[in-house]
Every structure is written in C-alpha cells, then in structure tokens.
Amino acid sequence: MLVDLITSELIDVKVKCKDWKEAINKGAKLLENKGFIKECYKEEIINNFKELGPYMVIAPGIVLSHARPEAGVNETGISIITLEDPIEFGSELNDxxxxxxxxxxxxxxxHLSFLSKLMEILMNTEDLNTLINANEVKDIINIIKKYK
Structure with a gap:
C-alpha cells in the first residue's frame, strides 16, 4: 500500500531550493538517507533532465523525478517534498x-500499482491542493492514508 511506501521520513514540506537541481537533490536525498537509492541515482535524474528536457514535469506544478532502475535503485520507494517557493524546471506548459x-x-x-494510487491522489483537485499547500508532514500522510 502507498501508506507503507511513503512514510514520514520520506516527506518534507516547504523546502527552500534555489533551483531545479537542488529540488531534485533534496527529494532524492530522502530516499538515499533510507537506503532506497545510491547517490548516483540522483545524478542520473539530473542527467536525464539535461539530456531529455523537462518531460518529468507531468502536470502543472508537479514533477515526477526518476531514472532507470539500474541507475542505482536498491529498493522501491517514493519521496514527496513541497517547495516553499515554486521553481522553474523548463516546462513551458507546467512550470x-x-x-x-x-x-x-x-x-x-x-511500482506500477503504487504509481496508480499516487495518480489517483494527483487527479483529485482537493487532495492535490492539500498536498501542495501542506504545512506539516502529517497533512500529507493523512491524504495518503485515504488511498488504500
């Protein structure tokens, strides 16, 4: 279940970042700290952005950063961070x-079943707004718990 995958240690709110690279690094660092990924995984995500452009900006205001499993994944995991100030990722439509x-x-x-549940959350306008505007980690956990 999603709630088992996205624990409070994998969530941070109102994170200050100067640019998209720092935002990617901070999101990946949560996974790295728990041993889900190796450091090289976040480097691969950044390389993908540089080479392929902002295709990971999947909807207005939302980036789903990722790389291939062989790029340094030890265990399946998902982290969520909200940004204090919105950041440009180079997506004409979704920045x-x-x-x-x-x-x-x-x-x-x-990971497809987890991703499907995550997409349900992102397609619910009210729950998405709660995620984006969360003041505390528990606000995000409460939304995730709704999607069993």
Missing amino acids: PVKLVITLAAKDNTS
Whole structure:
C-alpha cells in the first residue's frame, strides 16, 4: 500500500531550493538517507533532465523525478517534498513546480500499482491542493492514508 511506501521520513514540506537541481537533490536525498537509492541515482535524474528536457514535469506544478532502475535503485520507494517557493524546471506548459515526487523503482513493473494510487491522489483537485499547500508532514500522510 502507498501508506507503507511513503512514510514520514520520506516527506518534507516547504523546502527552500534555489533551483531545479537542488529540488531534485533534496527529494532524492530522502530516499538515499533510507537506503532506497545510491547517490548516483540522483545524478542520473539530473542527467536525464539535461539530456531529455523537462518531460518529468507531468502536470502543472508537479514533477515526477526518476531514472532507470539500474541507475542505482536498491529498493522501491517514493519521496514527496513541497517547495516553499515554486521553481522553474523548463516546462513551458507546467512550470513552476511546487511538488517534487521522486520515484525509485527496483524494476520496470513492481511500482506500477503504487504509481496508480499516487495518480489517483494527483487527479483529485482537493487532495492535490492539500498536498501542495501542506504545512506539516502529517497533512500529507493523512491524504495518503485515504488511498488504500
């Protein structure tokens, strides 16, 4: 279940970042601190942005940062950070970003059910707004708990 995957240690709110690279680093660092990924994984995410552009900015204000499993994933995990101030990621349609979701998938399929539940949250306008504007980690946990 999503609530088992996204624990309070993998969430941070109102994070201050100077640019998109720092936002990616801070989201990935939560996963790295818990051993879900190796440091090289966040470097691969940044390289993907540089090479492929802002395709990871999946909707207005939301980035789903990720890289290939072989780029340094130890265990499937998801982190969520909200940004104190919105940041430009280079997406003409969906900038600025306020919600950074970092996905570390151990393989190409096992994360799909979690991703599906996460998309349900993001498609619910009220719950999405609660996520983006959360003042405390528990606000985000409460939203996640609704999606069992």
